[in-house]
Amino acid sequence: MRLFAALATLLLVAGFATGASAHAALVSVDPASGSILKTAPKAVELRFNETVTPGAIRLIDGAGRARDDARIEAAGETISVVMPPDLPQGTAVVSYRVISQDGHPVAGSVIFSVGAPTATKPPTSTDAGLSALIWLARIGLYLGLFVGVGGVFFARWIAWSMTGMTVPRMALLIGIPSAIVSLGVLGLDLLGLPPAALVTAAPWKVAFATSAGPALLVAVASMLLAIMALRSAWYARAFAMIAFIGVGLSLAMTGHAATAPPEMLTRPAIFFHGLGVAFWIGALAPLAALVSKPATAALPVVNRFSRMAVLAVGMLALTGLGLAIVQLERPSALIDTRYGAILSIKLGLAVLLLALAALNRFRLTSALARDEKAAPALRRSILLECAIALGIFALVAGWRFTPPPRTIVPETPLAIHIHTDKAMFQVLVSPGKAGANDFVLQLMTGEGTLLGAKEVTLILSLPERGIEPMAQAASLGPDGYWHVRKVELPFAGRWHVRIDALVTDFEQITLEDDLELAP
Amino acid sequence: MTTLVRLTMSKRPILFLMAALAASPAAAHVTLETKQATVGSYYKAVFAVPHGCAGSPTVKIRVQIPEGVIAVKPMPKAGWSVDVVEGKYATEYDYHGNKLSSGVKEVAWSGGKLPDKYYDEFVMQTLLTDALKPNTTLYFPVVQECETGVSRWIEIPAEQAGHSHEGKSPAPGVKLLPKP
Numbered sequence: 138m139r140l141f142a143a144l145a146t147l148l149l150v151a152g153f154a155t156g157a158s159a160h161a162a163l164v165s166v167d168p169a170s171g172s173i174l175k176t177a178p179k180a181v182e183l184r185f186n187e188t189v190t191p192g193a194i195r196l197i198d199g200a201g202r203a204r205d206d207a208r209i210e211a212a213g214e215t216i217s218v219v220m221p222p223d224l225p226q227g228t229a230v231v232s233y234r235v236i237s238q239d240g241h242p243v244a245g246s247v248i249f250s251v252g253a254p255t256a257t258k259p260p261t262s263t264d265a266g267l268s269a270l271i272w273l274a275r276i277g278l279y280l281g282l283f284v285g286v287g288g289v290f291f292a293r294w295i296a297w298s299m300t301g302m303t304v305p306r307m308a309l310l311i312g313i314p315s316a317i318v319s320l321g322v323l324g325l326d327l328l329g330l331p332p333a334a335l336v337t338a339a340p341w342k343v344a345f346a347t348s349a350g351p352a353l354l355v356a357v358a359s360m361l362l363a364i365m366a367l368r369s370a371w372y373a374r375a376f377a378m379i380a381f382i383g384v385g386l387s388l389a390m391t392g393h394a395a396t397a398p399p400e401m402l403t404r405p406a407i408f409f410h411g412l413g414v415a416f417w418i419g420a421l422a423p424l425a426a427l428v429s430k431p432a433t434a435a436l437p438v439v440n441r442f443s444r445m446a447v448l449a450v451g452m453l454a455l456t457g458l459g460l461a462i463v464q465l466e467r468p469s470a471l472i473d474t475r476y477g478a479i480l481s482i483k484l485g486l487a488v489l490l491l492a493l494a495a496l497n498r499f500r501l502t503s504a505l506a507r508d509e510k511a512a513p514a515l516r517r518s519i520l521l522e523c524a525i526a527l528g529i530f531a532l533v534a535g536w537r538f539t540p541p542p543r544t545i546v547p548e549t550p551l552a553i554h555i556h557t558d559k560a561m562f563q564v565l566v567s568p569g570k571a572g573a574n575d576f577v578l579q580l581m582t583g584e585g586t587l588l589g590a591k592e593v594t595l596i597l598s599l600p601e602r603g604i605e606p607m608a609q610a611a612s613l614g615p616d617g618y619w620h621v622r623k624v625e626l627p628f629a630g631r632w633h634v635r636i637d638a639l640v641t642d643f644e645q646i647t648l649e650d651d652l653e654l655a656p
Numbered sequence: 657m658t659t660l661v662r663l664t665m666s667k668r669p670i671l672f673l674m675a676a677l678a679a680s681p682a683a684a685h686v687t688l689e690t691k692q693a694t695v696g697s698y699y700k701a702v703f704a705v706p707h708g709c710a711g712s713p714t715v716k717i718r719v720q721i722p723e724g725v726i727a728v729k730p731m732p733k734a735g736w737s738v739d740v741v742e743g744k745y746a747t748e749y750d751y752h753g754n755k756l757s758s759g760v761k762e763v764a765w766s767g768g769k770l771p772d773k774y775y776d777e778f779v780m781q782t783l784l785t786d787a788l789k790p791n792t793t794l795y796f797p798v799v800q801e802c803e804t805g806v807s808r809w810i811e812i813p814a815e816q817a818g819h820s821h822e823g824k825s826p827a828p829g830v831k832l833l834p835k836p
Contacts, residue, residue, distance in 0.1 A: 643720040643797040643810050 162186050164563065165552035166247050173250045177224035180217045181231050181247055184554065184563070188213050192234040192242055192343065193329040196220070199227020199255055213585045227255035234329050239396040240347035241537070242327045267325060267332065268538065274319040275534035281312010281360050282384045282411075283530070287419015289363040293377035295445065296438045301426025302367060305419070312360045316353045320344045352390035359383030385411040393536075397463050406456040413453035417446060418526045425519040428505070428512045436506060443498045450494065457487070476539040483532050490525045493518055553634065555648040558583050562636055562648050570655045571629045578611055578619040580638055588638065588646075593619040596635040602628050606635070629656035686798050686809045688828040689777070696786045696835050701796065702779050703828060708772035709802035716766040716801035717778050724788040726751060728760035731779040736768035749785050790834035795827040
């Protein structure tokens with residue numbers, strides 16, 4: 138127990154140290170995508186909702202040539218792509234691939250035309266083969282961690298016997314190469330390189346620098362320890378325990394759930410969720426082998442496991458529910474986003490798994506105690522549980538490709554950025570057309586940290602139409618930004634936006650700018 | 657926050673009045689009576705409060721003391737209690753041979769009630785140290801709290817902006833003159 142407490146503390150500290158949110162989203166682009174400019178811009182500026190690391194950023198100019206002389210300048214959440222001076226007329230494409238805090242790549246492209254549009258096409262960036270490999274490697278990794286490490290833990294701490302270790306051993310032998318492949322393909326994905334580039338150092342270096350690098354290292358170490366714990370040696374039990382805890386640690390170190398705010402809650406939640414899965418799923422294969430043996434040998438183990446499994450399942454359900462609420466934000470996202478759809482199916486399968494577990498616990502285990510004929514039924518039920526668990530792994534591995542609803546930014550809102558030495562205000566207006574608009578005011582200090590304010594007022598006017606300043610109080614949302622909903626802007630045109638942010642009782646920061654509202 | 661909205665609306669008739677009179681452009685704001693002062697000398701700051709917050713009576717006046725202003729002594733006022741908040745200065749100031757590193761940072765008069773239709777003044781004595789830059793304006797941000805609502809006289813124009821556009825609720829200011 139003391140070890141657990143120490144690890145939880147470590148996790149908390151890690152959570153604090155890595156700072157804010159995850160899974161980056163593009164907030165604004167200057168010049169706006171699709172714009173037609175008289176002269177070539179000096180730079181294309183991409184602003185994200187969090188600090189990002191540039192991965193592969195490419196420029197294709199109006200003549201259709203890929204250019205390698207665009208300079209990339211990254212500063213916090215902004216990436217500037219400085220254009221070469223001789224940019225020809227026509228449509229240019231900047232395709233970008235950046236790495237979010239959660240270690241996942243975010244890609245897209247910005248199109249703008251100098252003079253008149255031409256037919257330059259953005260490069261196709263998603264490679265179906267690579268995605269399949271990423272997905273398979275992840276399933277392999279889950280097998281190694283949950284079936285492999287979890288199985289060894291079961292054998293050493295619950296069953297006290299090495300019966301049925303064939304499957305966990307195989308899972309470990311699949312898991313270790315899968316973890317290594319995961320790292321490599323992540324690097325390929327981040328840099329947009331073909332599989333052949335795995336022989337070069339670049340993808341490995343990039344991937345290792347993300348949060349996924351150390352996490353996979355911990356995973357590999359856990360699986361190696363579990364393999365060593367298969368041998369009967371004095372250290373076997375200790376190694377099995379360390380490996381087991383490593384599963385939770387590795388999962389809590391990366392991914393969009395672990396980096397969701399509040400991290401001091403989500404990271405420990407992932408940690409315990411992972412432990413719960415490893416405990417439960419890891420036990421299935423050895424249990425199936427055990428119940429084929431005479432009941433006198435199997436019964437005490439099954440009973441011991443059943444007692445502890447109730448605890449593990451409760452912890453799984455609790456942490457899973459908490460994480461789902463954080464990631465989804467609203468119940469409707471269960472249906473109308475891909476992330477939510479995966480979660481819905483996962484929940485369905487989990488309920489099925491729970492029903493089977495309950496059947497095993499309350500019907501078949503007691504039947505086994507009475508007569509031995511229940512063994513084949515229990516064995517079948519456990520094998521079915523294994524199949525469902527595999528299905529859940531395959532589903533969860535698919536989350537790698539879908540951003541959680543929490544991070545989805547409403548599509549292309551009108552955005553302006555007002556900047557002085559003291560503060561930077563990012564104003565998002567959606568839908569950015571005449572009519573009712575929602576405003577999101579992101580207030581930052583000059584250094585780019587969140588600016589704390591007591592009150593924020595949005596003042597809008599349209600001088601050309603004689604609309605006098607209208608003041609509206611903004612309310613602070615749970616996301617740390619200020620919101621004004623349903624602001625009636627009756628006409629298209631050049632609106633004047635002014636934001637008063639009361640920082641202390643005696644100090645107010647006022648910034649203003651113009652905003653072109655579409656009809 | 658609704659105060660601000662109401663403030664804008666209630667000020668419109670006053671703006672007409674301002675255009676008509678033109679001679680006293682600051683009549684609608686909380687202002688300092690004496691508009692000029694010499695650095696390195698005592699200054700009697702008289703805060704004129706011409707009206708409440710959108711018709712609501714004033715119940716509290718808080719004044720923030722800017723850096724470089726020391727030896728602050730508020731004048732007691734019948735019917736009001738006066739409080740001061742002390743704090744550290746950014747640097748040390750010489751005061752009759754003593755080094756002062758802390759002192760009054762905020763003065764608040766409260767407990768009274770000034771109806772919107774009356775006018776009153778709140779007074780303090782201050783010393784404008786030599787550290788202040790002559791030929792600039794020194795601002796004393798004021799928060800006027802009323803029975804309902806708050807008016808914040810805290811807007812300080814950017815240095816270069818000069819006359820460009822005066823805000824809705826400027827902080828009262830005094831122009832600093834060089835030592836003779």
